[in-house]
Amino acid sequence: MKVLVGYATAKGSTRGIAERIAAAFERAGHTADAKELSGIDSVDGYDVLVVGSAIHNGQWLPEAAAALDRLGPDLTGRAVWAFSVSSVGATSSLLASGVARYLRRVTPEPKAVETLQSTADVRGHHFFAGSIAPGDWPGLGRILFRLMGGRYGDARDWADVDGWVATVRAGTDDDVR
Ligand SMILES: Cc1cc2nc3c(=O)[nH]c(=O)nc-3n(C[C@H](O)[C@H](O)[C@H](O)COP(=O)(O)O)c2cc1C
Known part of the structure; x- marks a missing residue:
């Protein structure tokens, strides 16, 4: 499979996660490119699409949302996996653990993800x-x-990143385009 991991970052931590996702696919025998979303003109030729962004003020970075708008027609009906990088992740957090538990329950999907859906x-x-x-x-x-x-x-x-890639891989095996 050929995998595209498109990302937007302000300070670099999302790039690191995107590169780790690409590396996990490569280790599993696939070809994977991690690229800034703002520089992606086409998703042609990719079997698996993964897109992600850093979160600022609850939302994806503007350049990530803009890239999804631009690529919109190419993404219609395509299987896509999305990730967001913020202060609170599914398994770890920069915030106090009680605050993180609460935020995991109440934080809505970023608007760009809703639009993509x-x-x-x-x-x-x-x-x-x-x-x-x-x-x-x-x-x-x-x-x-x-x-x-x-x-x-x-x-x-990083274990959560690798685990998520395993989930994505399991979900792509059946219906690669
Ligand atoms: C200006 C700014 C706004 C942020 N807003 C949020 C936020 O609303 N919610 C949150 O959980 N984290 C927020 N963060 C934390 C970032 O999501 C976190 O540092 C993330 O790792 C940044 O990714 P990056 O290194 O790829 O830019 C914010 C960080 C900055 C610098």
């Missing part, structure tokens, strides 16, 4: 925790981050 066949959407350094998130965000028990550092859970 209206055209593409979105098979899954997964939240991963990313990383944050002092100064990355200025102003009110910095204050909220501290109030929610935020700790600067790298909360990416």
Whole structure:
């Protein structure tokens, strides 16, 4: 299978996750490209599409949403897997554990994912925790981050990334286009 992992990042942690996803596919014997979504003109020739973005203010980065709009016609009806990288992931978090548990319950899908669901066949959407350094998130965000028990550092859970890829692979075996 030929796999495209399209991503948008501000500070690089989402790129790291996209590259890990691509590497996991390669280890399983597939060909995988991790590319910035803003530079993708076409998804022709790819059997598996994975798209993801860092979360800022609850939403995908504008360049990720714009890329999905631009590629929209090509994505219609295609099987797509999506991931978001924020302070709180499914299995790890930059925030205090109680806050993370609460946010996992109440955080809605980002709008870009909802929009994608209206055209593409979105098979899954997964939240991963990313990383944050002092100064990355200025102003009110910095204050909220501290109030929610935020700790600067790298909360990416590589085992969760690899596990998710296994789920994606299991879901693609049947119906590769
Ligand atoms: C300006 C800004 C806004 C952010 N907004 C959110 C947010 O709304 N929710 C959240 O959980 N994390 C938020 N974060 C944390 C990022 O999602 C997290 O640091 C992520 O790893 C960034 O990915 P990147 O390194 O690929 O840019 C924000 C970070 C920044 C810098």
